[in-house]
Amino acid sequence: VGREHQEGHDDCSELIANLFLFLDGELGESTCADLKEHLHRCHGCLERFGVERAFKDLIQRRCSQEPVPAVLIERIRLTLRSQVL
Amino acid sequence: MLERGPVAVSQPVLSATELQRFEDEALQYTPSLYGAALRMTRSPADAEDLVQETYLRAFRSWHQFEQGTNLKAWLFRILTNLYITSYRRKQREPAMVSTADSEDFDLYASLAHQSEATSSRSAESIVLESLVDEDVKQALTDLPEQFRIAILLADVEGFSYREIADMLDIPIGTVMSRLHRGRKALQKALMGLAAERGLLAGEGKRGS
Numbered sequence: 001v002g003r004e005h006q007e008g009h010d011d012c013s014e015l016i017a018n019l020f021l022f023l024d025g026e027l028g029e030s031t032c033a034d035l036k037e038h039l040h041r042c043h044g045c046l047e048r049f050g051v052e053r054a055f056k057d058l059i060q061r062r063c064s065q066e067p068v069p070a071v072l073i074e075r076i077r078l079t080l081r082s083q084v085l
Numbered sequence: 086m087l088e089r090g091p092v093a094v095s096q097p098v099l100s101a102t103e104l105q106r107f108e109d110e111a112l113q114y115t116p117s118l119y120g121a122a123l124r125m126t127r128s129p130a131d132a133e134d135l136v137q138e139t140y141l142r143a144f145r146s147w148h149q150f151e152q153g154t155n156l157k158a159w160l161f162r163i164l165t166n167l168y169i170t171s172y173r174r175k176q177r178e179p180a181m182v183s184t185a186d187s188e189d190f191d192l193y194a195s196l197a198h199q200s201e202a203t204s205s206r207s208a209e210s211i212v213l214e215s216l217v218d219e220d221v222k223q224a225l226t227d228l229p230e231q232f233r234i235a236i237l238l239a240d241v242e243g244f245s246y247r248e249i250a251d252m253l254d255i256p257i258g259t260v261m262s263r264l265h266r267g268r269k270a271l272q273k274a275l276m277g278l279a280a281e282r283g284l285l286a287g288e289g290k291r292g293s
Contacts, residue, residue: 020265049191051193053126055192063237067116069129072115075133075137076115080141081104084099084104
C-alpha cells in the first residue's frame, strides 16, 4: 500500500484503510476531514482513490437499470389490480 | 413466520385509491428492480417473474410500509429476500470465476503498470471504460452470488451498509467483507477481459 509515499507519511496505510468507507459515504465527519487532508498532500493515495472511485462509478453507470419490457409493466398492473376489490 | 398481531392475519382489503398511490410511488423503481433481478437470476424470464412477485408482495404489505422511509430500499429488501428464498433454489450456479486468488489483486498497481507502458496518466480510468456494457454486466453477473448481490446493492444501487445489512440480515462487517472481496474479484475479471479484448498496452493486439 505504502510504496508511493513521497514525504514519508507514516499514516498512509491507516488512512487508506478508510478509503473504501469514504468512497461509500460511510466515514464519520472528522475521519473524513482527516482523509481529505491526507489526499491533498499525498499524490499516491490520491491516485489510488481516483482509481477506486472510477471503478465504482463505472460499475454504477454500466450496470444500473434496464429497460423494462412493456409487457412486464402490464403484468404488474394487472396483478396489482387483481388485489383490489 | 414471526407472530403477528391480528391486523396482519386477515388479508387487508386495498382500495383503488391505495392502488393508485402505490403505483404512483412504487412503479418508478421498475428499471432498477428489473436490472437487479436480471443480475441476480441471470434470466430475463425469471427476472420478470421476480419483479412481478416483488410488486405483488409489496402491495400486499403496503400497509406495513412506513411512509417517509426509503421506499426503494423497502422494495429491494422484498426483491432480495424473494430471490434468496425462492428463485435461487431453481438456479444452478454456473462455472464461476474463481475468486480465491483475487484476494491480493490490486487494480491500482495493475493500472499504474499500464500507465507506465502508455506513458499516459489518463489511461488509468480509460482502460476499463473501453469495455462494452455487456462485458461489464457479464463480469458482474458471473461473480459468486454473495459478492454479486453486495456489489449490486452498494455500488449499483447506492444503499448504505446498514440498509444492506438489514436487507440480507447479516452483520455490517460481513457486508463490508463481501464488498471488499467482490470488488477485487470484479476488478480482476474486468482487467482480464480488457486483456482479452486487446485493450491493454503491451499485451496481445493493441487497439491502434
